[in-house]
Amino acid sequence: xxxxxxxxxxxxxxxxxxxxxxxxxxxxxxxxxxxxxxxxxxxxxxxxxxxxxxxxxxxxxxxxxxxxxxxxxxxxxxxxxxxxxxxxxxxxxxxxxxxxxxxxxxxxxxxxxxxxxxxxxxxxxxxxxxxxxxxxxxxxxxxxxxxxxxxxxxxxxxxxxxxxxxxxxxxxxxxxxxxxxxxxxxxxxxxxxxxxxxxxxxxxxxxxxxxxxxxxxxxxxxxxxxxxxxxxxxxxxxxxxxxxxxxxxxxxxxxxxxxxxxxxxxxxxxxxxxxxxxxxxxxxxxxxxxxxxxxxxxxxxxxxxxxxxxxxxxxxxxxxxxxxxxxxxxxxxxxxxxxxxxxxxxxxxxxxxxxxxxxxxxxxxxxxxxxxxxxxxxxxxxxxxxxxxxxxxxxxxxxxxxxxxxxxxxxx
Amino acid sequence: xxxxxxxxxxxxxxxxxxxxxxxxxxxxxxxxxxxxxxxxxxxxxxxxxxxxxxxxxxxxxxxxxxxxxxxxxxxxxxxxxxxxxxxxxxxxxxxxxxxxxxxxxxxxxxxxxxxxxxxxxxxxxxxxxxxxxxxxxxxxxxxxxxxxxxxxxxxxxxxxxxxxxxxxxxxxxxxxxxxxxxxxxxxxxxxxxxxxxxxxxxxxxxxxxxxxxxxxxxxxxxxxxxxxxxxxxxxxxxxxxxxxxxxxxxxxxxxxxxxxxxxxxxxxxxxxxxxxxxxxxxxxxxxxxxxxxxxx
Numbered sequence: 001x002x003x004x005x006x007x008x009x010x011x012x013x014x015x016x017x018x019x020x021x022x023x024x025x026x027x028x029x030x031x032x033x034x035x036x037x038x039x040x041x042x043x044x045x046x047x048x049x050x051x052x053x054x055x056x057x058x059x060x061x062x063x064x065x066x067x068x069x070x071x072x073x074x075x076x077x078x079x080x081x082x083x084x085x086x087x088x089x090x091x092x093x094x095x096x097x098x099x100x101x102x103x104x105x106x107x108x109x110x111x112x113x114x115x116x117x118x119x120x121x122x123x124x125x126x127x128x129x130x131x132x133x134x135x136x137x138x139x140x141x142x143x144x145x146x147x148x149x150x151x152x153x154x155x156x157x158x159x160x161x162x163x164x165x166x167x168x169x170x171x172x173x174x175x176x177x178x179x180x181x182x183x184x185x186x187x188x189x190x191x192x193x194x195x196x197x198x199x200x201x202x203x204x205x206x207x208x209x210x211x212x213x214x215x216x217x218x219x220x221x222x223x224x225x226x227x228x229x230x231x232x233x234x235x236x237x238x239x240x241x242x243x244x245x246x247x248x249x250x251x252x253x254x255x256x257x258x259x260x261x262x263x264x265x266x267x268x269x270x271x272x273x274x275x276x277x278x279x280x281x282x283x284x285x286x287x288x289x290x291x292x293x294x295x296x297x298x299x300x301x302x303x304x305x306x307x308x309x310x311x312x313x314x315x316x317x318x319x320x321x322x323x324x325x326x327x328x329x330x331x332x333x334x335x336x337x338x339x340x341x342x343x344x345x346x347x348x349x350x351x352x353x354x355x356x357x358x359x360x361x362x363x364x365x366x367x368x369x370x371x372x373x374x375x376x377x378x379x380x381x382x383x384x385x386x387x388x389x390x391x392x393x394x395x396x397x398x399x400x401x402x403x404x405x406x407x408x409x410x411x412x
Numbered sequence: 413x414x415x416x417x418x419x420x421x422x423x424x425x426x427x428x429x430x431x432x433x434x435x436x437x438x439x440x441x442x443x444x445x446x447x448x449x450x451x452x453x454x455x456x457x458x459x460x461x462x463x464x465x466x467x468x469x470x471x472x473x474x475x476x477x478x479x480x481x482x483x484x485x486x487x488x489x490x491x492x493x494x495x496x497x498x499x500x501x502x503x504x505x506x507x508x509x510x511x512x513x514x515x516x517x518x519x520x521x522x523x524x525x526x527x528x529x530x531x532x533x534x535x536x537x538x539x540x541x542x543x544x545x546x547x548x549x550x551x552x553x554x555x556x557x558x559x560x561x562x563x564x565x566x567x568x569x570x571x572x573x574x575x576x577x578x579x580x581x582x583x584x585x586x587x588x589x590x591x592x593x594x595x596x597x598x599x600x601x602x603x604x605x606x607x608x609x610x611x612x613x614x615x616x617x618x619x620x621x622x623x624x625x626x627x628x629x630x631x632x633x634x635x636x637x638x639x640x641x642x643x644x645x646x647x648x649x650x651x652x653x654x655x656x657x658x659x660x661x662x663x664x665x666x667x668x669x670x671x672x673x674x675x676x677x678x679x680x681x682x683x684x685x686x687x688x689x690x691x692x693x694x695x696x697x698x699x700x701x702x703x704x705x706x707x708x
Contacts, residue, residue, distance in 0.1 A: 080503045139689060142696040146447045146502050150641045151692050153634070154685030165676030288634075292510055299507050348518040355511030359504050360496060 042213055046206040052325060054205040055277065060317045061212030062273030065219040067297040067313035068306055069266020072223060074295070075303035076232070077259045078239030079140065082291045083152035086159035087129045087264040089286035091271030092178075094125035096281055097169045099179045111176055112168045118181045122272050129268020130261050137257040156288050163283035175282030178275040181211065208276065215273065216310070219266060223306045226262070235259055236304070296351045300358055302365030311366045320347035418545045419667040420660065422621075425551035427659020428558035432613040433636035434643065434651035435565065436606030441645050442582040443602030445502060446494055449509045450486075451610060452633040453516040456625075458482035458611030459618045460520055463529035463625045471534055479611040485516075486607030490600050498595070521627045529625040531618050539620070550619035561612060562652060565605070569648060574601055582646065631681075635662065638688035644701020653699060658684045 046054055070084050099121030100113030136155065140148055163170045170176070226232045234255055237245040246252050275281050293316055301312025323343035358365050364372070433455060440448045448454075462478035469477065489512055497505055539548040569575035578598050581588035589595055610633075617632060618625045639658040643650025665672060666680030697703050 074503070078503065080506060139693055143692060144696070146506060146645065147641060147692065147696060147698075149447065149503075149506060150637050151689055153637060154689050157634075157685050158682050161676060161678065161682040164678070292514065295507060295510060296514070299511075342522075345518055345522055348514055352511045352514030352518065355514065356493060356508055359500075359508040359511065360493065363504065 046209050051205040052321075054209045056318050056321045058205070058208040058212040058273070059277045059321070060314045061216040062270050062277055063294075063297065063313035063317040064216045064310045065273060066267050066270030066294055067301065067309040068219050068223045069263045069270065070294050071298040071301070071304065071306065071309040072226070072235070072266070073259055073263035075298055075305070075309070076227060076239065077235045077256070079256065079259070080146065080149035081140075081152045081263075082149055082288070082295070083136070083155040083159075084267050084294045085286045085288065085290035086152075086155045087133060087267030088271035088274060088290065089159050089163060089281075090129040090132045090264075091125040091268030092275040092281050092286070093163070093170050093271075094128045094268070095121040095272040095275055096171075096176060096178050097121075098124050100176070101179070111171060113179075118179060119183055121179075122181070122269070125272045126265050126268040129271065130265035133260040133264025133267075134257060136264075137260040140260055141253045141256045153288070153291075156286075156291055160283050160287055163286060170283070171281065173283065175280050175285075177280045178278070181208070181276050211276075212273065215269065219269070220306060220310060223266075227306065231255070231258070239304075293351070296355050298365075299355050300351070300365055302367030302369075303363070305365070305367035308365050308367030315366075316351060319350065320344045323347050414544055415667065418547070419663045421542075421545055421547050422551065422667075423660030423663030424656060425547060425555045425659070426663055427639075427656035428555045428562075429613045429616050429655075430636045430639045430659050431652045431655025432558050432561065432609045433633060434639040434655045435562065435648060436609040437636060437640040438643075438645060438648055438651040439578070439602045440606045441640075442648075443578050444490070444494055444498075444505075444599040446505045446509060447502065447645070448606070449506060450489055450512045450516065451606070451636070452630045453513050453520060454482055454486055454607055455610040455614045455617070455633040456520050456627075456630050457485055457516060458607075458614035459531070459625045459629055460524060460529065462611070462615055463531045463618070466532055471532055475615055478615070479608055482611035482614075483604045483607035486603040486610075487600055490603035494603075495596055495599065517630060524625065524627055527626070528623050531615070531624060533619050536620075548620035550616060551621070554616035554619070557612065557616070561609065565609075566648070574598070578602060635681075635684045638684045642688050642691050642698055644698030646702055647698070647700035650698055650700035658687065661687050 045057075066084065066088060070081065073079050073081050095118070097112070098114045098116050099118040100111070102111060102113050136152075139151060143151055164173050166172075227236075234245065234250040237248060237250060238252060238255055242252050245255075271286075274285070278285070297312035297316045298309050299312070300315060301310065302308030320343055323346055362369055433451065437448060437451055440446055440451075458478050458481070461481045462474050465477050466474035489509070493508055493512065494505065497508065533550060535549045535553060539546050540552060569579070577588070577593045578601075580591065581593055581595055581598050585595060613636075614629070614633075618629055622629070622632075635658060636655070639654040640651050641654070642657060643652070643654030661683045662680050665683035669677070669679065672679055691699065695701075
C-alpha cells in the first residue's frame with residue numbers, strides 16, 4: 001500500500017509546502033488574486049447565467065462535499081469504502097423525515113414527518129450520518145483493506161432495502177418529495193419573499209447556488225485544515241503504515257473511528273444537498289452506482305487531495321448533465337429515445353475509461369497532473385519532460401518503508 | 413419439514429452456483445492479488461452472449477462460444493490492465509477493476525435494454541420431485557455441473573503443474589518467480605479459469621426460477637462477493653463453504669418471508685450481506701482466510 005498511493009501524499013505535501021516556495025516567485029501575489037477573482041466570479045454568476053447552470057452548480061456543490069468526505073477516508077487514510085451511498089442516504093432521509101410534513105400526498109401509505117425547521121433537519125441529518133459512520137467503525141476498524149471494501153458494499157444493499165421497506169419514513173419504493181430549505185424564515189424556494197437583485201429575479205436556483213457555494217467552501221476549508229493539522233498527518237501515516245503510525249503514538253483504532261465519523265458526516269451533508277437539488281428521494285438514488293461514482297470522482301481528482309476531490313466531483317457530476325443539455329450538438333450523444341448513445345451512458349463510458357487511465361498512467365489524478373505541470377513551470381531546469389515520469393524523485397520525504405515486512409497494511 | 417428440506421435443497425443448488433463465482437473470485441485474488449469487481453459484469457457478459465448466440469448457433473455451441481468469450485474478456489482485462497499494475501496497492505487494483513466494470517456493465521445494460529433475454533435451456537423450466545421435495549431441473553443440473561467443475565478444479569489445483577505454480581506464487585511470489593514460475597502466465601490463466609467459471613455460473617443463474625437474462629443478473633452475481641469474503645478471500649475451500657452458506661441463507665430468508673415479515677419484503681436479497689457482516693465481526697479474515705499477521 002505504498003507505491004501508487006504515495007503519490008497523493010506528495011500532492012498534499014507539496015500543497016502544504018507551496019506557500020514557502022511561493023514566497024520566492026511571482027505566484028505569491030498572483031495566487032490569492034486569482035482565488036479572489038474566482039470567488040467573485042462565482043458570486044456574480046447567478047446574475048448572468050441560465051437556471052440550468054445554477055442547478056448543475058448546486059448539484060456539483062453537493063457532490064464536492066461528498067467527494068471530499070470520501071477522499072478523507074479512502075484517499076487520505078487508505079480505507080476503501082463503498083458505503084458512501086449509504087451515508088448519503090442517511091443524511092437525505094433524516095432531513096426529509098425531520099423537516100417534512102406528515103401526510104400522504106400521492107402515495108397510498110401515510111408518510112410521517114416531524115415538520116421541524118429545515119436547518120434542524122440538516123444538522124440532525126449530518127449528525128445521524130456521522131452516528132451511522134461511528135456505529136460502522138468498529139467493524140471497519142477490524143477489517144483491513146479489501147475486506148472493508150466488500151463489507152461496506154453490504155451496507156449499501158442493506159440501506160437500499162431499508163429505504164424500500166421503511167415506507168412511513170422514506171416513502172418506500174416510490175420515494176417522497178423533499179421539503180424546501182429555509183433559514184430563519186428566509187425560504188430557498190421560488191418566492192416568499194420575492195427577491196430581485198439588479199433586476200434579476202432570484203428564485204430557487206439562484207438561492208440554492210449561494211447555499212451550495214457556502215457549504216462547499218466550508219467543507220473544502222475544513223478538510224484542508226484538517227489535513228494540515230496533527231490529526232491529518234496521523235491519518236496519512238495510518239495509510240502508509242499502520243505499524244509505523246502506532247509506533248509513532250497514533251491510536252490506530254481511535255483515528256479510524258474518527259475518520260469514519262468525519263467522512264460520513266460529510267456524506268450526510270452531501271445527501272441533504274442532493275435531496276435539495278433533486279427535490280425528492282428514492283431508493284434508486286442511493287444504490288451501488290452512486291458509491292462507485294463517488295469513488296470515480298476521487299480517483300479522477302486525485303486520491304488524498306482535497307482540491308482534486310472537488311475537481312473530480314465537478315467533472316463526474318456535471319458531465320452527464322452537460323451532455324444531456326447539448327445532446328443535439330454533440331456527435332454520438334443523443335437525447336433518450338433516439339438512436340445513438342444516451343447522455344448518461346456516454347458519460348459512464350468516459351468515467352470508466354478515465355478511471356482506468358488514471359490508475360494506469362497518473363495515479364495522482366487531476367491534482368497530480370496539475371502539480372506536475374506547476375512544478376515544471378516553476379523550475380524549468382528540473383522538470384524536463386523526460387524527467388517527469390520519475391517525479392517521485394522530487395518527493396524525497398515519502399519514501400517507501402525500507403523493510404517490507406513492516407508494511408502493516410500489506411495483505412499477505 | 414418438507415418446506416425446510418425444499419428450501420435447503422434449493423439453497424444448496426443456488427449456493428453451488430455462487431460457489432462457482434466465488435471460486436473464480438478467490439483464484440484471481442490468489443494469483444494476482446486483485447479483488448475483481450469486474451466479476452459481476454463478466455458474468456453478465458457470459459449470460460448475454462449465450463442468450464444472443466443460442467438463436468443462430470443452437471444451444472450447446474452458444475454455451476461453448478459464450479464461455480470462450482467470457483474467458484477471453486477476462487484474459488484481456490488481465491493482460492491489458494492488471495498485468496501492467498503488478499505490485500500496485502490492493503486498493504488501486506480494486507479501483508481499476510471497478511473502472512472496467514463501469515464500462516462493461518454500461519455497455520451490456522445498453523445492449524440488453526429493458527428486455528429479458530431468454531436462454532433456451534433444453535431442460536426448460538420443468539421441475540422434478542425428489543421424495544416430495546420440489547426443485548427445478550435447471551438447478552438440479554447446476555448442482556451436478558458445479559460439483560463436477562469444483563472437483564475438477566480442486567484436483568487440478570492440487571496436482572496439475574498450473575495448480576502447483578499458482579499455489580507457489582500465492583504463497584510467496586518472489587520465491588516462485590526465482591524458481592522459474594512465470595507469474596504473468598499464472599495470473600492470466602487464473603483469470604481465464606475465473607472467466608469460464610463465471611460463464612458457467614451465468615448459464616444456470618439465468619435458468620428456471622429466474623426468468624432470463626436481465627440487468628438484474630448483475631445484482632445476483634454481486635452476492636458472490638459475500639460468499640468469497642465469508643469463506644476467506646484467499647481460501648478456495650472457503651469459497652465453496654461461503655457459496656453454500658450464502659445460497660442457503662438466501663433461500664431460507666426468502667422462503668420464510670412470512671415469518672420474517674418484520675424485516676420487510678425481499679429480505680432474502682439482503683440476508684447474504686447481513687450474514688457477511690456478522691461473520692466478519694467475529695472473524696475479520698473470513699471463516700478460512702489466512703489471518704493477517706503484522707511483523708515488526
